[in-house]
Amino acid sequence: MSSERVPVELCKGINGLEKVVLREVRGSSAEVYLYGGQVTSWKNDHGEELLFVSSKAIFKPPKAIRGGIPICFPQFGNHGSLEQHGFARNRVWSIDIDPPPFPTNTSSRAFIDLILKPSEEDMKIWPHRWCSFFNTCLSGNNDGQTHCFCLSEFYLSIIVSICSYEFRLRVALGPGGDLMLTSRIRNTSTEGKPLTFTFAYHTYFSVSDISEVRVEGLETLDYLDNLQNKERFTEQGDAITFESEVDKIYVSTPTKIAILDHEKKRTFVIRKDGLPDAVVWNPWDKKAKAMADFGDDEYKHMLCVEAAAVEKPITLKPGEEWRGRQELSAVPSSYCSGQLDPQKVLQCS
Numbered sequence: 001m002s003s004e005r006v007p008v009e010l011c012k013g014i015n016g017l018e019k020v021v022l023r024e025v026r027g028s029s030a031e032v033y034l035y036g037g038q039v040t041s042w043k044n045d046h047g048e049e050l051l052f053v054s055s056k057a058i059f060k061p062p063k064a065i066r067g068g069i070p071i072c073f074p075q076f077g078n079h080g081s082l083e084q085h086g087f088a089r090n091r092v093w094s095i096d097i098d099p100p101p102f103p104t105n106t107s108s109r110a111f112i113d114l115i116l117k118p119s120e121e122d123m124k125i126w127p128h129r130w131c132s133f134f135n136t137c138l139s140g141n142n143d144g145q146t147h148c149f150c151l152s153e154f155y156l157s158i159i160v161s162i163c164s165y166e167f168r169l170r171v172a173l174g175p176g177g178d179l180m181l182t183s184r185i186r187n188t189s190t191e192g193k194p195l196t197f198t199f200a201y202h203t204y205f206s207v208s209d210i211s212e213v214r215v216e217g218l219e220t221l222d223y224l225d226n227l228q229n230k231e232r233f234t235e236q237g238d239a240i241t242f243e244s245e246v247d248k249i250y251v252s253t254p255t256k257i258a259i260l261d262h263e264k265k266r267t268f269v270i271r272k273d274g275l276p277d278a279v280v281w282n283p284w285d286k287k288a289k290a291m292a293d294f295g296d297d298e299y300k301h302m303l304c305v306e307a308a309a310v311e312k313p314i315t316l317k318p319g320e321e322w323r324g325r326q327e328l329s330a331v332p333s334s335y336c337s338g339q340l341d342p343q344k345v346l347q348c349s
């Protein structure tokens, strides 16, 4: 089988960063960087790119890659004391060679399992600040004593066991070219410590012209407006359209949302599970100019619609596992011909 259609291939990407290329027999493909566990490409069986990645994106740690599907964990946005959107998007993930059995069977072989385990540095900041106290003892900062290495290793293993977690991510391409991301986060603490976090798949969709795009499925819902101090409002009754900066967290949304791109005669359908909220973001012109890793006019060709859990943080008792799944489909649509009525899309399975 020529490499063109090898279902899973590990190779070097931009700046030598490792990436996995997934290929589906009918021609669709996806690329996932181990840096950030981040999908950076999703193409349909015509080879058309469906995700937006900025021409100014920086593929160099610790900067997050601007585009594709960054993963916001363990904190969405500035909803907490950690850095914006948490640290999962600027950590190097590993390939999970022995994942626990997967809940659903897939006929496609084009999938990869990744795992993120907390590093010593992560332990200093999350999930429990007092982990950092232990670390300070280890490094002898406070008492000027030096500790022998084996002792510190022993302490570290205690810290890891007391307040730890495992984040497993499966990225899969379906037979029809759908892109599925399934996150499984387990609280592996041995000391009864709960794990609380917020989460988002910060998906950047590629669109032809933002002013021609409509989002269906969020009408009449409540949202927290990030441009107005997270104040709560209720959305009007029609589909959402765009004529200025938008940064809204829609709460308790339906499990299906549609993005209609008339010009491209394409509809993106987002199906989500375990992710009650949805964030809608477009920086528009001013914010676009203010972002160094984003082109001034690129806001016209992208829209973020993010399956998320923000309003109510998720708390896991030790041994408990949370699963958050999103499935993306890109269906050809010619809205005007009624071939695809978004309401029908949203109502049918």
Ligand code: TA6
Pocket: 064, 077, 084, 085, 202, 226, 247, 279, 280, 281, 304, 306
């Ligand atoms: O998801 C929307 C948002 O939280 C916006 O507030 C905006 O900041 C965007 O994410 C991008 O965040 P980033 O940290 O990637 O620049």
